[in-house]
Amino acid sequence: MDAPRQQATTVPGPRSGPVRLADVAEAAGVSRALASRVLNGDPAARAAAGTKARIVETAARLGYVPNVAAKSLRGNRTGLIGLVVHDLSSPIYLELMRGAREEAARHSYFLVLGDVDELLADEEAFRILISGRRVDGIVMQGGHGELDRRVGDIARALPTVVVNAPTDVEHEGATQVYPDEVAATRLLTEHLMGLGHRRIGLVSGPRQSMTNRLREEGIVTALAAAGLELREEDRVHGEWSADGGRAGVDQLVDRWGAGVDRPSALIAGNSLVGIGMLGALARHDLVIPRDLSVAAVHDTWINEHLAPSLTAVSLPLHEVGTVAVRTLLAGSHGGRHILTDPPPVLHARGSTGAAG
Amino acid sequence: MDAPRQQATTVPGPRSGPVRLADVAEAAGVSRALASRVLNGDPAARAAAGTKARIVETAARLGYVPNVAAKSLRGNRTGLIGLVVHDLSSPIYLELMRGAREEAARHSYFLVLGDVDELLADEEAFRILISGRRVDGIVMQGGHGELDRRVGDIARALPTVVVNAPTDVEHEGATQVYPDEVAATRLLTEHLMGLGHRRIGLVSGPRQSMTNRLREEGIVTALAAAGLELREEDRVHGEWSADGGRAGVDQLVDRWGAGVDRPSALIAGNSLVGIGMLGALARHDLVIPRDLSVAAVHDTWINEHLAPSLTAVSLPLHEVGTVAVRTLLAGSHGGRHILTDPPPVLHARGSTGAAG
């Protein structure tokens, strides 16, 4: 793990190893203090323009790169943000990660990856991440029951932003950032009603989860505006996964076989659920959208390539990531931010059609 | 960004802020040196068992967590590994990321996320990551032309492991870790031949990419063993993406329309390509597997939920991630590791059937 000095030919002095600030200062004939100030753009440093230029040029020539550990120790700031996620396998949250990473980069921050389950299993790692001044703040994906319960502890130790999965509790000190879930399913429902659907079902995640409740609210609101309702027998709750979607469809098909009328359209609580539903419906020989229209929350690249392609509403997850990091670095403590801009966007595709 | 002291009630001394080693030493009545040695499990520290226990217990009671920046500065080691990836949207590499993260955690390391395009666009960030002693080493995803060209520079500055995409060049100092690509497509081909297919086509990524060449090699080898060949008119090269798969199918269908005979089975160069192919074939009214069997390299959770479900060979990407990190931390410099254990595994599903 040795890092051979880079500029051996340029600086043939006795010292080996990476170029330090002291080396730059010496080569430029100034003090370390001045070199530090000029290189950091301290406006108070008003050295002769020539001196400034010489310092900058010397640093470049020597290939000086500041030692991050020293900066951290001195400045009490690591330049790192912890991104704590569960469910890395889901394509849904990658866009959020990407948004977070981009915004972090804009502020010269890097992201440190944490996995919820791992962190909960390894108390030592958890403590180092949270209390070891390992990172300057935490952006964590909400909606993981066990971790949600510890948000208060985390926020007490570090600036914390909870993204995406809203929770009931106003976690003391933690800021929440999430998209406009209600608007998303309202849009989806209006799209289906515009196609003539009057009876719309739902396959979603855990009934009591805040995310599900908000998504149901959007559907119920939109239906109510047209004098319609979301019937109890048309909804099914399970996991936020493709397996959950498949299980949901199996349940509904059982009900229909037992004499319950079929709705003409189904909303998938999220994109994974939607993928599972399409596969399961095909296996039950139901043709989409002829027999049933299907539309999902969340748009990923996959939707376009499914057969039929999957109608979906996209939430501004990239912005959620961006705003989360920006909020964190701005030093916000507490409160909820519901992102209403940009609004959810409907992507109408092959899986939705006119009501039969 | 203040970190309120955690144990204010336990240590009501004048000092506020996080508990330091010095606080532990003082409270335990020993020197900082001894406290450091005992807490770090230095075998040379043979203090009276009682003293040792007292130090450990005091540290726990005060909620002592070492300051990472100070450790890094002193020890010249950050406890961080840079994971540099392109194509975060692909479900394929998530398993690799997960393997890397797990192995890193096992060694008390964290992963810092880097994006290839971003790093190439921001020279400053690149330099800090590579030369700022920001991380102790780099695991980077190969196969990105521009970054591949800089591997030599990176490996000169830091221990470097290139994962997954093999390259032609033996990058000086960089270690390569990748799965047994040839065995994977050989397995896929044998599966298809076992179903009676004698003419097998391929839709893959860039023809000259090392990954494609190895995958082709597996097909050609397996076919040759049965006296068969991979015909020029049955192969198509493009992007490693669902769009690439769709474009590939469109091209093949054009050829078939122009009088070329159809093969009875197609291999998808990777799982994204396979997803794109299934969608495109459906749009051309080809029924899978009746008209054509399809099988892909890489297995992800999606395959099972497609309609038809997609036959695929899984590569041990989790192990690639694991081995990459292990190799890096073991201090290996250079060489190629082809992972032959565990071997690729075939997952036969609905998209492959007996040759018509």
Next chain:
DNA sequence: CTGAAAGCGCTTACAG
């Protein structure tokens, strides 16, 4: 075996 002291590389009050 243990402690006092030096030092990792940086920044920032504090003097001048």
Next chain:
DNA sequence: CTGAAAGCGCTTACAG
């Protein structure tokens, strides 16, 4: 405006 000096929190030769 600039420099000398202190100090961030830790570990490890070096003495004892």
